[in-house]
Amino acid sequence: MRWIKLGLPLTTLLLGACDDAQPPAAPPPEVFVVTASEQPYQPERTFSARIDSRSDVNITAQVSGKLTAVHFREGDNVDAGAPLFDIDPAPYKAALDRAKAEQERARATLADAKSNLQRANKLIEKGYISDSEYDTLKTRKLEAEAAEQSARAAMESAQVDLSYTHISAPQAGRVGRSVASVGDVVSPSYGTLTTLVGGNDMQAVFQIPERLLTDAAMSDNQPKASDIEVGLIMPNGSEYPYTGNIVYVSNRVNTNTGTVEVRAAMPNPKDLLRPGMYVQAQVRLKESLSGLMIPQAALQVDQQGTYVFTVNENNRVLRTNLQTGERFGENVLVTEGMQAGAKVILQGIQKVRPGSEVVVSDYKPATQAHTGSQPIPATDTNDEETSNGSDAP
Known part of the structure; x- marks a missing residue:
């Protein structure tokens, strides 16, 4: 019985000692970082x-008459x-023979009028x-000169009309379908006989928003037209x-669409481009620029704006x-x-908060990151996975 009384205080003391013992402190979490650096971009x-x-030409008749020959194959x-x-x-x-005879007369x-005036x-x-007779002879000479000039003009006009009976290609290019056939009577009012498209005068025509044009015009580093090149993505998805x-930017804004028409001259040595074809025009600077880059996956967004978690020289987490x-x-x-050289947390974001200590390791991607040159619109980072700092790069 006495042993029991002594044992109770001892047991209580032992239990109290167990309660006072502190659990071991958790080690700082490990995070993986990338270093913000200047990188080229386009x-x-x-x-x-x-x-x-x-050079899309409509071939029409300049004179009236029956078509006697078609000298081309459609599409050649x-x-x-x-x-x-x-x-x-x-x-x-x-008509030309009559005009020549009139000119000779x-x-x-x-x-004859010149000879009479000389006498x-x-x-x-x-x-x-x-004096009256002299004036008459002088007038006849002037009238004869005018008549000769009129006859010469009529002959030249007849020669032009005769030349119009032979229709030739005004330029090199691909000829279209012949609307008229041999035996048809054609005239200037007949309309287009065929079309001819030059192969080396192709242009890509596209519309840019007026806001984009205004931003470019107000920029301190406004690029010149000579600094810009235009590439094409063909209808099958391949790169031209x-x-x-x-070569052309319209001097007015389309009030219906709020856009400005732009034209780019495109070489066409392989005759791949055809009028009416729809493509994607990629407008870019010829020379790359340099700017500070960080992975998109490191970005966080809250009511205060866009930020990332960085690590300072003491391995403490900072909100930037x-x-x-x-x-x-x-x-x-x-x-x-941000400045170049900042260590940005890419993985382990969900484990940290500003001011906490971390163990830092360099992030090494499993595959080579795709940088590319095409700008991609910023994705919405308000979703739960991104704002919580997903481990996925």
């Missing part, structure tokens, strides 16, 4: 575009000056003719092997507020709030 914008030709490439159509030249040859009349010049000095240059620009591949451009 700003780019993509627009829906269509292909147009500066033809050289400049190649024959396309012939119109019956017979009535125009006859006018020349003869002019020669009158001698006679008027000796008083053999009156040649780049072009901007920043401003970001365009996204390039898996990275995003930092425009304000």
Whole structure:
């Protein structure tokens, strides 16, 4: 019984000692960081575009007559000056012969009037003719000169009409379908006989928002047209092997769409581009720029704005507020709030808070990060996974 009484205080003492013992402190969490660094990037914008030709020619008849020949196969490439159509030249040859005869008669009349006036010049000095007769001869000479000039113009017009009976290609290019057939009577009012599209005068036509044009105009580093190149993505998704240059920016804004028309001249040596084709125009700087880049996955967003967690030289976590620009591949451009060399937490974000101590390890991706040159719109980082700092890069 006495043993029991002594045992109770001893047991109580032992239990109290157990309660006073502190659990071992948890080790600092491990985080994986990347170092913010200056990297080259190439700003780019993509627009829906269509292909147009500066040398899309409608071939029409300049004179009336029956079509006697079609000299091309539809869809062929033809050289400049190649024959396309012939119109019956017979009535125009006859008209030219009449005009030549009229000119010869006018020349003869002019020669006679000149001779009479020369004789009158001698006679008027000796008083053999009156002033009235002299004036008449002088007037006839002037009238004959005018008639000869009119006849010469009529002959030249007849020659032009005859030349119009032979229709040739005004440029090299691909000829379209022949609307008229041999035997059809054509005229200037008949309309288009065929079309001819030059192969080396293609343009990509696209619309850019007026806001984008205004931003570029107000920028301190406004690029020149010569600093910009235009690439194309073809309808099948392949990249066009040649780049072009901007040659035209409209001087007005489309009030219906709020956009400005832009045209880029595109080389077409392989005849891959056709008028009416729809493509994607990629507008980018020819020379790369340099900017501070960090992984997009490191970004966090809350009511105070965009931020990342960084680690200082004492391995303490800091919240760093920043401003970001365009996204390039898996990275995003930092425009304000961070210096090169900052250690940005990429994995383990959910384990830390500002001021906490961490164990730092360098992040090593399993595969090579894709940087690319095309800017990608910033994704919405308000979802739960991103704002909590997902371990996924």
